[in-house]
């Protein structure tokens with residue numbers, strides 16, 4: 486039997502990256518004791534507080550009506566500025582209380598909810614980050630209340646996910662649908678806020694990356710009461726040991742490895758490019774780009790981890806586009822100057838003197854380097870100059886969701902095969918000498934092209 490072919494194509498890897506589904510949400514239920522069921526609240530200015538206990542099996546709609554009385558009509562945000570919050574009951578019809586007005590006894594950390602959420606949503610990310618839950622609002626959805634499809638406002642660069650805790654009340658309707666039309670999850674909390682056997686009150690929770698589209702379908706009967714938390718990314722000193730789910734990662738590593746071994750794939754080196762599947766908050770006002778310091782979500786984190794395992798350093802970059810031109814720039818340290826001389830990003834995006842050559846900056850240089858690397862796109866890239874971005878610049882909004890790409894530098898064939906053989910000793914055996922043959926061939930090719938290479942090294946076109 487002859488040795489297997491150690492190659493795969495970009496199309497194969499693309500198909501794989503796009504079909505792996507790392508969870509983008511998680512949901513569950515937890516019993517609610519009386520000692521955790523109380524919610525204290527005040528009527529705004531007034532200092533007398535009332536309390537309702539949601540673990541009380543005899544809780545009546547009339548009790549919840551008191552909560553409604555102390556609440557305001559819910560607005561929704563455009564951008565992260567309160568001045569831009571809009572009251573539009575054709576879009577969101579519900580009541581809300583800001584976190585300054587109420588205090589739940591329920592503890593989202595000690596109850597264990599955050600452990601579950603972190604485990605699921607930080608799946609493939611390094612163990613040095615965790616999610617900090619910040620209580621945001623209490624919402625009451627009565628009969629006819631709903632929230633149309635939206636993504637949550639990117640409050641701060643570190644907003645990562647949203648957690649909704651549904652308190653036990655008798656109601657029907659009011660499903661949380663994740664993904665367009667609920668294609669990811671139809672979370673009908675009305676059927677899970679009481680234990681199916683014992684009928685004991687319990688909370689139902691769902692957490693999801695904040696850039697995922699979601700909606701709440703109309704409540705039909707009763708009240709649906711929720712606590713919402715913004716889950717912010719924070720660094721931790723204590724590195725949490727993690728068990729990374731092995732299967733999808735192993736499969737992707739194996740496939741990417743075969744792509745690296747394909748002599749037709751960037752034999753002289755370059756970079757693999759992946760359009761990220763999720764969006765991340767960016768500061769729309771910052772003309773000098775800042776380093777991406779966040780954690781990656783779901784499949785994006787999986788791709789970065791797979792690249793790292795194969796010795797390719799993944800970097801998150803941004804693609805700016807204007808008209809038909811585009812360029813890829815790195816993040817600079819934020820000293821006020823852009824990559825493009827003294828030009829601001831806005832000026833750059835408005836077309837004045839825009840540099841159209843897509844380039845990858847060598848990470849070891851402060852300025853964009855003259856060395857441009859060809860990029861082979863595995864998954865399609867998005868452009869940053871979206872209508873949302875333009876809207877934010879015009880309307881003075883601080884943060885928007887941006888589209889990012891991940892690039893992983895690919896060494897010339899000879900070097901990368903040598904690296905792989907060293908890191909994965911069983912490769913040699915598996916491909917029975919074919920790798921040496923390939924290295925030799927690649928070496929010959931490089932020698933032949935050398936002169937030509939030097940001449941056009943600044944001008945390589947993609």
Ligand SMILES: O=C(O)CCC(=O)C(=O)O
Nearest residue numbers: 632637649661701711713
């Ligand atoms: O109540 C829910 O399930 C989700 C509410 C929501 O989308 C929000 O408050 O932004």
Ligand SMILES: [Fe+2]
Nearest residue numbers: 635636637699
């Ligand atoms: Fe939302």
